[in-house]
Amino acid sequence: xxxxxxxxxxxxxxxxxxxxxxxxxxxxxxxxxxxxxxxxxxxxxxxxxxxxxxxxxxxxxxxxxxxxxxxxxxxxxxxxxxxxxxxxxxxxxxxxxxxxxxxxxxxxxxxxxxxxxxxxxxxxxxxxxxxxxxxxxxxxxxxxxxxxxxxxxxxxxxxxxxxxxxxxxxxxxxxxxxxxxxxxxxxxxxxxxxxxxxxxxxxxxxxxxxxxxxxxxxxxxxxxxxxxxxxxxxxxxxxxxxxxxxxxxxxxxxxxxxxxxxxxxxxxxxxxxxxxxxxxxxxxxxxxxxxxxxxxxxxxxxxxxxxxxxxxxxxxxxxxxxxxxxxxxxxxxxxxxxxxxxxxxxxxxxxxxxxxxx
Amino acid sequence: xxxxxxxxxxxxxxxxxxxxxxxxxxxxxxxxxxxxxxxxxxxxxxxxxxxxxxxxxxxxxxxxxxxxxxxxxxxxxxxxxxxxxxxxxxxxxxxxxxxxxxxxxxxxxxxxxxxxxxxxxxxxxxxxxxxxxxxxxxxxxxxxxxxxxxxxxxxxxxxxxxxxxxxxxxxxxxxxxxxxxxxxxxxxxxxxxxxxxxxxxxxxxxxxxxxxxxxxxxxxxxxxxxxxxxxxxxxxxxxxxxxxxxxxxxxxxxxxxxxxxxxxxxxxxxxxxxxxxxxxxxxxxxxxxxxxxxxxxxxxxxxxxxxxxxxxxxxxxxxxxxxxxxxxxxxxxxxxxxxxxxxxxxxxxxxxxxxxxx
DNA sequence: GGTCTTAGGAAAACCGGTTTTGAAAACCCT
DNA sequence: AGGGTTTTCAAAACCGGTTTTCCTAAGACC
Numbered sequence: 001x002x003x004x005x006x007x008x009x010x011x012x013x014x015x016x017x018x019x020x021x022x023x024x025x026x027x028x029x030x031x032x033x034x035x036x037x038x039x040x041x042x043x044x045x046x047x048x049x050x051x052x053x054x055x056x057x058x059x060x061x062x063x064x065x066x067x068x069x070x071x072x073x074x075x076x077x078x079x080x081x082x083x084x085x086x087x088x089x090x091x092x093x094x095x096x097x098x099x100x101x102x103x104x105x106x107x108x109x110x111x112x113x114x115x116x117x118x119x120x121x122x123x124x125x126x127x128x129x130x131x132x133x134x135x136x137x138x139x140x141x142x143x144x145x146x147x148x149x150x151x152x153x154x155x156x157x158x159x160x161x162x163x164x165x166x167x168x169x170x171x172x173x174x175x176x177x178x179x180x181x182x183x184x185x186x187x188x189x190x191x192x193x194x195x196x197x198x199x200x201x202x203x204x205x206x207x208x209x210x211x212x213x214x215x216x217x218x219x220x221x222x223x224x225x226x227x228x229x230x231x232x233x234x235x236x237x238x239x240x241x242x243x244x245x246x247x248x249x250x251x252x253x254x255x256x257x258x259x260x261x262x263x264x265x266x267x268x269x270x271x272x273x274x275x276x277x278x279x280x281x282x283x284x285x286x287x288x289x290x291x292x293x294x295x296x297x298x299x300x301x302x303x304x305x306x307x308x309x310x311x312x313x314x315x316x317x318x319x320x321x322x323x324x325x326x327x328x329x330x331x332x333x334x335x336x337x338x339x340x341x342x343x344x345x346x347x348x349x350x351x352x353x354x355x356x357x358x
Numbered sequence: 359x360x361x362x363x364x365x366x367x368x369x370x371x372x373x374x375x376x377x378x379x380x381x382x383x384x385x386x387x388x389x390x391x392x393x394x395x396x397x398x399x400x401x402x403x404x405x406x407x408x409x410x411x412x413x414x415x416x417x418x419x420x421x422x423x424x425x426x427x428x429x430x431x432x433x434x435x436x437x438x439x440x441x442x443x444x445x446x447x448x449x450x451x452x453x454x455x456x457x458x459x460x461x462x463x464x465x466x467x468x469x470x471x472x473x474x475x476x477x478x479x480x481x482x483x484x485x486x487x488x489x490x491x492x493x494x495x496x497x498x499x500x501x502x503x504x505x506x507x508x509x510x511x512x513x514x515x516x517x518x519x520x521x522x523x524x525x526x527x528x529x530x531x532x533x534x535x536x537x538x539x540x541x542x543x544x545x546x547x548x549x550x551x552x553x554x555x556x557x558x559x560x561x562x563x564x565x566x567x568x569x570x571x572x573x574x575x576x577x578x579x580x581x582x583x584x585x586x587x588x589x590x591x592x593x594x595x596x597x598x599x600x601x602x603x604x605x606x607x608x609x610x611x612x613x614x615x616x617x618x619x620x621x622x623x624x625x626x627x628x629x630x631x632x633x634x635x636x637x638x639x640x641x642x643x644x645x646x647x648x649x650x651x652x653x654x655x656x657x658x659x660x661x662x663x664x665x666x667x668x669x670x671x672x673x674x675x676x677x678x679x680x681x682x683x684x685x686x687x688x689x690x691x692x693x694x695x696x697x698x699x700x701x702x703x704x705x706x707x708x709x710x711x712x713x714x715x716x
Numbered sequence: 717g718g719t720c721t722t723a724g725g726a727a728a729a730c731c732g733g734t735t736t737t738g739a740a741a742a743c744c745c746t
Numbered sequence: 747a748g749g750g751t752t753t754t755c756a757a758a759a760c761c762g763g764t765t766t767t768c769c770t771a772a773g774a775c776c
Binding site: 015016063064065066067068069070071076078086087089091092095096099100103108110111113115119120122123126127129130131132155234235236239261264265267268271289290291293294295296 | 373374421422423424425426427428429434436444445447449450453454457458461466468469471473477478480481484485487488489490513592593594597619622623625626629647648649651652653654656
């Protein structure tokens with residue numbers, strides 16, 4: 001009568017091999033099969049039985065059903081990675097580092113972009129609250145993300161990537177002071193003394209710590225570290241900050257830029273104004289990507305260990321998942337200076353009192 | 359004795375509200391609650407009961423457990439999106455379109471990057487074979503992706519995005535011929551007659567159809583459409599193809615480039631060679647992004663309806679999920695020409711027999 | 717008034733795993 | 747040989763939903 005009965009054959013029901021099939025093929029019960037395959041240390045079993053289970057699993061091409069595992073085991077073995085902007089070319093590296101390391105830990109990474117609209121919020125909430133993920137990797141994002149207030153966040157393990165939340169003990173960050181030091185010292189050794197900095201939005205923490213680092217290094221070199229302008233992390237943000245920077249401090253000989261995207265705007269605006277790079281102004285920026293070497297002129301950059309960052313964030317999160325108390329982490333890998341053609345010795349004569357066109 | 363018994367209170371077990379809680383609160387059974395919330399049309403129920411269930415669900419903040427649904431309902435309500443390279447700036451737009459539309463259909467999108475290494479393959483296989491997703495969106499990728507041979511692929515609904523697999527009836531593509539027409543006609547109207555094309559790797563279908571489009575338009579204009587060079591979709595690929603192009607056909611006055619990334623290399627190499635853009639050579643490329651407007655010179659581009667593409671791909675996949683037979687789709691939205699400064703009238707005099715430096 | 721429908725919902729099986737509990741078999745020892 | 751361990755598994759409950767089946771009471775019909 002009812003067609004719903006289990007198929008008689010060990011053959012799988014709808015095409016997929018189930019644990020029960022493996023158990024049947026290796027003449028044990030589901031429980032033993034499960035515990036063998038999951039390497040349960042409390043299980044006592046003959047090596048030969050263990051072998052039978054493993055070979056049966058391999059031969060049948062067994063792959064556990066994620067949903068069933070999540071349901072029974074209370075863990076989805078997946079992590080969500082929330083990033084603010086896929087267009088920003090730094091994220092792919094972080095993402096790769098995270099994916100790779102997550103795999104090593106046996107986790108899958110689910111990527112979500114936080115485009116600051118309602119749909120994205122809902123989409124992410126769905127991901128989190130439907131039990132699809134065990135933990136969150138929160139990329140640098142809006143200062144007041146709706147998620148941050150949510151009570152669910154405190155329930156779910158999470159880390160902040162490149163986004164410091166004071167006192168959270170969950171910050172995984174790069175060594176921004178070190179990077180600022182590398183940048184400024186490079187310029188200093190070339191002979192620059194009047195150096196400006198283009199930073200990100202004031203409330204974004206990675207921007208703030210880069211700026212702090214900049215001011216600190218400048219101070220230690222007895223230089224004026226107050227020539228700073230802020231702007232959005234976009235081409236136009238960089239362009240407009242450049243405008244303000246050179247208006248206020250026309251005697252700058254070098255500019256240290258927060259992000260490659262902004263640097264594109266910087267180059268563009270400097271060209272419009274009529275200042276040549278590096279003859280009139282040197283430019284150095286974060287975020288080394290192939291792109292940087294193909295600009296006009298090719299940009300001197302500071303390469304940050306982004307892949308390591310992604311990996312470390314996953315490590316930290318997996319630790320938390322394992323019950324360890326959260327703690328702040330700073331990636332030790334030092335930043336690397338990639339010298340191209342956008343930095344050079346300053347010309348001895350002061351900048352022409354700019355023939356600005358805008 | 360056993361602490362495993364269900365908590366007495368309607369209060370949820372581990373913090374999450376379950377269907378049983380909703381059922382209890384609205385004085386019905388799980389089955390009714392489930393069917394009400396899922397809008398089962400075969401269910402007969404009083405409007406008042408229906409209301410009770412909905413309000414209980416809302417008040418308790420009920421969100422179904424994805425794993426349980428996947429297990430019981432045989433569908434994970436998630437789609438996987440496989441893209442070849444996150445660094446390529448066109449993908450974020452496709453991704454956004456896909457995410458957005460998927461949400462409207464009640465699906466979540468899981469993003470995976472196909473970095474052509476074993477780890478990525480494994481990671482993707484895991485995603486697919488563990489039953490985490492119901493269908494696949496396969497972005498333009500390696501000609502011989504391991505997945506393509508897999509028997510599982512034929513079991514799982516899927517579409518190819520910007521990647522034509524002949525006869526699959528599952529191709530969702532842009533109107534490349536139209537785009538080639540827009541590009542070439544723009545150049546033609548400016549007065550260009552000797553036009554070259556930098557295409558992608560020969561075996562990549564979107565590149566091939568762009569090239570076919572190019573040749574067809576050129577032919578229809580009675581022009582020589584054979585000046586084509588191929589190269590990888592990278593900055594260096596663009597640079598090297600440029601080198602070959604101008605060596606073989608030194609009299610070209612315009613170049614039509616496949617991707618923005620390649621275009622960066624094109625600009626770079628032309629500058630090295632000593633050819634000015636647009637004075638000596640005009641350059642037009644695909645993929646409009648903010649970046650294009652900040653290059654030196656700002657690039658004239660053809661903006662493709664990438665968001666629509668992502669959305670349409672999801673639509674097509676969801677149709678298949680609903681049982682509809684697969685069919686090829688071409689996005690109707692016409693490409694848009696964004697004129698900036700990299701295209702201009704050709705100078706009447708022939709190109710100087712290049713003062714090449716490389 | 718008795719039977720037949722139909723509306724409205726209860727019960728239970730099932731999805732594919734994990735984990736606790738319990739018990740048979742093998743081993744050890746005197 | 748008999749009792750106590752230890753090995754080695756088997757059984758069954760459970761995770762949180764979906765879906766089929768079945769039951770009951772109220773209205774319809776004659």
